[in-house]
Amino acid sequence: MRHGKYRFVASFLAVPLVLYVFYVLWPYAQAFWIALTSWNGFAPPEYTGFSNFSRMFHDRLFIKAVEHNLFLLLTLPLITVAIALFLSFMLNVGGRSHSGIRSGVWGSKFYRVVFFFPQVLAVAIIGVLFQQILRPDTSGAVNGPLHALGLGPIGFLTNPTVAMWTVLGVLVWQAVGFYVVLFSAGMVSIPQDIYEAAELDGANRISMFFRVTLPLLFDTVQVAWVYLGIAAFDAFALVQVLTVEQGGPDGATTVLANQIYRENFINSRAGYASAIGVALFFLTLTFAALTIRLTRRERIEF
Amino acid sequence: MTTTHTDDVSASAPSARQPRSHAAAAGAERRRQVNLLAGLGHIALVIWALLVLLPLVWTFLAAFKTNAEIFGDAWTLPSHWSFAAFGRAWSKAHISTYMFNSVIIVVFSTFGTMLFGSMAAYVLARYRFWGNRFVYYLFVAGLAFPVFLAIVPLFFQVKNLGIVPVIGPYIGLGSRFGLILVYIAYSLPFTVFFLAAFFKTLPNSIAEAAIVDGASHTRLYFRVMLPMARSGIVSITIFNILGQWNQFLLPVALIQGQDADKRWVLTQGIANISTQAGYEADWPALFAALTLSILPMIVVYAIFQRQIQAGLTAGALK
Numbered sequence: 001m002r003h004g005k006y007r008f009v010a011s012f013l014a015v016p017l018v019l020y021v022f023y024v025l026w027p028y029a030q031a032f033w034i035a036l037t038s039w040n041g042f043a044p045p046e047y048t049g050f051s052n053f054s055r056m057f058h059d060r061l062f063i064k065a066v067e068h069n070l071f072l073l074l075t076l077p078l079i080t081v082a083i084a085l086f087l088s089f090m091l092n093v094g095g096r097s098h099s100g101i102r103s104g105v106w107g108s109k110f111y112r113v114v115f116f117f118p119q120v121l122a123v124a125i126i127g128v129l130f131q132q133i134l135r136p137d138t139s140g141a142v143n144g145p146l147h148a149l150g151l152g153p154i155g156f157l158t159n160p161t162v163a164m165w166t167v168l169g170v171l172v173w174q175a176v177g178f179y180v181v182l183f184s185a186g187m188v189s190i191p192q193d194i195y196e197a198a199e200l201d202g203a204n205r206i207s208m209f210f211r212v213t214l215p216l217l218f219d220t221v222q223v224a225w226v227y228l229g230i231a232a233f234d235a236f237a238l239v240q241v242l243t244v245e246q247g248g249p250d251g252a253t254t255v256l257a258n259q260i261y262r263e264n265f266i267n268s269r270a271g272y273a274s275a276i277g278v279a280l281f282f283l284t285l286t287f288a289a290l291t292i293r294l295t296r297r298e299r300i301e302f
Numbered sequence: 303m304t305t306t307h308t309d310d311v312s313a314s315a316p317s318a319r320q321p322r323s324h325a326a327a328a329g330a331e332r333r334r335q336v337n338l339l340a341g342l343g344h345i346a347l348v349i350w351a352l353l354v355l356l357p358l359v360w361t362f363l364a365a366f367k368t369n370a371e372i373f374g375d376a377w378t379l380p381s382h383w384s385f386a387a388f389g390r391a392w393s394k395a396h397i398s399t400y401m402f403n404s405v406i407i408v409v410f411s412t413f414g415t416m417l418f419g420s421m422a423a424y425v426l427a428r429y430r431f432w433g434n435r436f437v438y439y440l441f442v443a444g445l446a447f448p449v450f451l452a453i454v455p456l457f458f459q460v461k462n463l464g465i466v467p468v469i470g471p472y473i474g475l476g477s478r479f480g481l482i483l484v485y486i487a488y489s490l491p492f493t494v495f496f497l498a499a500f501f502k503t504l505p506n507s508i509a510e511a512a513i514v515d516g517a518s519h520t521r522l523y524f525r526v527m528l529p530m531a532r533s534g535i536v537s538i539t540i541f542n543i544l545g546q547w548n549q550f551l552l553p554v555a556l557i558q559g560q561d562a563d564k565r566w567v568l569t570q571g572i573a574n575i576s577t578q579a580g581y582e583a584d585w586p587a588l589f590a591a592l593t594l595s596i597l598p599m600i601v602v603y604a605i606f607q608r609q610i611q612a613g614l615t616a617g618a619l620k
Binding site: 241 | 340353360361375376448456457484488518547548550569589602614
């Protein structure tokens, strides 16, 4: 039996472990080594120490990419969580109370289903979709009505100062529904009598939200914040598909992931691309460590 | 606020010192305020629903328009409803090919992910052996790394596989089977992490009874444990199907080379199609292609929306 157990364990672990080590762990390990070389993908790699990393500080596009990732890191969680909290509060607690039982607003199930839908769509599809919707002339779905209102056409993707906000807007558009569902699940588990007690004490909707819902939902909000922070370090597919020149105009929307892709697959600088990958890894790690540190607090049991 | 007892419950029993009319007036005021807030909230819900739906509706409508109509007024209906653009998108713009590739790849890669992922998770969760914790953390460590860190070495690794004799063409760059293996490998960390936690919660008694009845380890797993873990398996299967169907970076990096566009997946094809539509000046076909790739998702989502929402949020709630 004992002998049989070890053979069984080995037979179940062998294939997944081999696939995982070969395709995932080994490339990750290699990346740290390639980052220290001037490899171009063809000639044998040459060790160049940390020169790839010092090069970053003079790379205009790299610096822009870091700025854009940090911009997303600050704005994406804040805006998405704010909108999602508001909408889910309206869905779940916003309704009238019938003899003490608070119900969601009319049609709340429908809204939840609709809000969540963009989450199911591929980012690449959303990218092409919004490319058309945000067309700069009056044939665009947004610029057409804007023109009718007498407002000039906005170069959502062509104006360098607007383009990054457009990327943010589309990311928020896709993300909100997911967090509405997540927060709704959290709100449903808050006991009804807490709301009743608050109501008896004369709390209105606004103070109920800030004094009851938000504190009891803190753990879920924290999870959402970490998820959106990690998403802020990605944004690859959307920038690649949606923006002009895959990160333009003139680098106005590029992010680190797109720089990795560009340096390796277009400029054939495998060494430098890997170095950017290492930088991205440490940025993500720093963010995760900081979030866990800063948001540590007592858990409210209910 | 003049009083603290203004809601429905206490309004029926007003405090003795307060005149009745005062309490009633305050109650009415409070109710009006609540209605106003609820009304505003409902307007916000309607606005967001429109923000989600209108871009999709606009795209579907544009598939029926002519080039001239597409570049005319944005919000007019098509003058006549012709499905011609859908035919062109399906065959000429190769949406049928991309869709076929995506389906084939996701069917096999999700099946492989669930088979190997659940096997690894099961032994890691329920068997004590030397190195168990080490292997478990090896898998979980994969969650901490961004895929972008691996993409450069991964590309060259898969490229090198292409020159392996005999099997090279089937696992190298631009091969569907090669991409399936990569999808499985990159889906394992989360699948193992989630399912291991799930297998741990299953009761011991049934497993012990099966062993007493003489079931082998393999039989115990496939006949007893796997069926018991069904709800967890379903959640993660949905999670993996959607993740792999929507994957963009891996196919763009790995399905390239000569004639690779015959093996492109849907996301790749759609991303490329907007450039192509520009060359060929066939914009209705672009919108038809978008519609064709969105509609199946709406149908699937409409049928399985409960399971999909549960599957995708399962990871966040763990």
